[in-house]
Amino acid sequence: MSGIEDVARLAGVSKATVSRALSGRGYVAPPTRLRVSEAAASLGYVVSSSASSLVTGRTSNVGVIIPVINQWFFSSIIEGVERALVERGYDLMLYNLTKTHEERSRVFEYYLVRKRVDAVIAVTLEITPEEAETLLALGKPIAGIGGPLEGIPTLSIDDVAASRLATEHLLLLGHRDIVHVGGDVDEQMDFHVHSKRLKGYMEALTAAGIAYDETSYIAARFDIPGGYSVAKQLLGDPRRRPTAIFAASDEVAIGVILAARELGISVPDDLSVIGIDGHPLAEMFGLTTVVQRPDLQGEQAVDWVIRQLEQPGWTPPVHHTTVPANLLIRSSTAPPRRPTP
Amino acid sequence: MSGIEDVARLAGVSKATVSRALSGRGYVAPPTRLRVSEAAASLGYVVSSSASSLVTGRTSNVGVIIPVINQWFFSSIIEGVERALVERGYDLMLYNLTKTHEERSRVFEYYLVRKRVDAVIAVTLEITPEEAETLLALGKPIAGIGGPLEGIPTLSIDDVAASRLATEHLLLLGHRDIVHVGGDVDEQMDFHVHSKRLKGYMEALTAAGIAYDETSYIAARFDIPGGYSVAKQLLGDPRRRPTAIFAASDEVAIGVILAARELGISVPDDLSVIGIDGHPLAEMFGLTTVVQRPDLQGEQAVDWVIRQLEQPGWTPPVHHTTVPANLLIRSSTAPPRRPTP
DNA sequence: TAGAATTCTGGAAACGATTGCAGAAAGCGA
DNA sequence: TCGCTTTCTGCAATCGTTTCCAGAATTCTA
Known part of the structure; x- marks a missing residue:
């Protein structure tokens, strides 16, 4: 249960330097960086995400709000989203918001969500412009699968x-x-x-x-x-x-x-x-x-929110984006046996 | 973006009291509690989970490690787990650990997980005794669906x-x-x-x-x-x-x-x-x-880990628990048409 | 080789809660 | 009414990082 202090001591540097070395932000001499990494590794040190996000304001979590899990379309989205998120070093917080949920009360626990996630991906959830406004004002990027949705980027097939x-x-x-x-x-x-x-x-x-x-x-x-x-x-x-x-x-x-x-x-x-x-x-x-391809839709949504998070100033395509849907002909269709007389 | 300080000022009390009033821990006079709640509500205040978990050491997150999502058995578990978690005020962090994932590297990012979740539910994941040991030593309760697994409580049908x-x-x-x-x-x-x-x-x-x-x-x-x-x-x-x-x-x-x-x-x-x-x-x-019923298995696993978290000293049933599996007779079975001559 | 620009490092101030401690207020039994 | 317990509240320390700032060391430019 070692903290940054221990690493600093072992590596013979200050906490500040450890932080810089491990996060890769700011200057740090290569040999120093190496010493720090080794010290950290040998102590099995890992940053405290709470401490870190307390100061940075970032949690590295993305919330996914989804109405059902047990269906191909939705679970495929989750798989795609998860894949894309881990690839970029984010974690996925799953919220299963059942349709019938009384008064969408959890969309208001949303307001609870806001201190726990950096961004939100709303799957097939009709967010009102006011709600979108609130989220955006909080600096939380949102993307929706389904749509269109006033004020937030969405995507789906046409x-x-x-x-x-x-x-x-x-x-x-x-x-x-x-x-x-x-x-x-x-x-x-x-x-x-x-x-x-x-x-x-x-x-x-x-x-x-x-x-x-x-x-x-x-x-x-x-x-x-x-x-x-x-x-x-x-x-x-x-x-x-x-x-x-x-x-x-x-x-x-x-x-x-x-x-x-x-x-x-x-x-x-x-x-x-x-x-x-x-x-x-x-x-x-x-x-x-x-x-x-719901999984790709999920990946796309992730891309949008993460980009907004990491490239200040970047904004996703406004409004709704249409993703491809292609005809795949197999054997269940054929000309009618004979024209109706 | 108001903090506890603002609420305190508006309610005319100290930060400490606000904390106590909102969390329900410790003494606070009913009228005071009311004033605080109203102040908090009117400011749209919500505690910073990072700040909170920095001091308490608790994140209110439970990690779920699962090999696939897009299958009935697994997505049912997720639904059950999610349901049980929100009910108790926890959030679900989903980790889709693909079988073939090279060297289970993510089970070691596990070591990353450890600062982000309070407990782990491992679905159909063969955790070695050493790994279990590590987690436990970190004070993170684990439960497994599947099993048996040396050193951690598991459950499944027989x-x-x-x-x-x-x-x-x-x-x-x-x-x-x-x-x-x-x-x-x-x-x-x-x-x-x-x-x-x-x-x-x-x-x-x-x-x-x-x-x-x-x-x-x-x-x-x-x-x-x-x-x-x-x-x-x-x-x-x-x-x-x-x-x-x-x-x-x-x-x-x-x-x-x-x-x-x-x-x-x-x-x-x-x-x-x-x-x-x-x-x-x-x-x-x-x-x-x-x-x-995979969903109930998920709920059970949640119950175990949360209980361990919230009732110090309580320990789940050691080793493996068998959950019921019942014969449901429909119409696909019948006596053979005639005994083989 | 002097001065400027760049790289590197540490000290210390946040970030926003929770909680131990101590003192004030209120309640209570005799 | 007096002490004693119980309830209530605030102060201040603390959790473990990140980051601003300033100063030291190094490299570059002319």
């Missing part, structure tokens, strides 16, 4: 475009009877992702001169069982069966495929299915999808 | 027993030709989980007087595609087809079920399948399984 891309792929194959199985527009947690994906779908249909009505969109729980149960019902009725389904996420899409299989409906012969995400399971189902 | 339980369920149904699809014994990351599950399986067979050979166990990647591809091959050959498969995890089991379906093998009529875990997807596949 949900409308991704959705349109998926729909257009089906249209291009010749489908005209496409159903969208998406998240429930009324209970979306994040940035209206569900409505955006619905919107992209509708735009694509409209552009192709295809009419849609309320039966063209079905709300499902946003996971495999969700897609499964909706599809089971939809596909069970042969008269209503579309030639293609655009699912708003790969998990939903996989649920759809499972339902189709169970009903003896061949994918893609009788039914084309496309999703969005690039989920690890998509491959084994041969699922055509629009791929996004 | 893998051998869980495995035996699953196998016995199949035996009880009358199966005698049971194949175990498990993780690769040679490349297991954690506490020989794969061998333990294999062992439980063999024990059950032996107890039932059933012989097994090297064809009774097949190694698979520990996820859905892993189980799928192994099963596809195994079940593809009708002569080798067992009447039941015991998969070492639900994901593997689901892979097996998918393969069976694709081959037109009916579960459970032609093939019974059982897994271990209680994965959220198990339900929709009607998968019989042995349920464990």
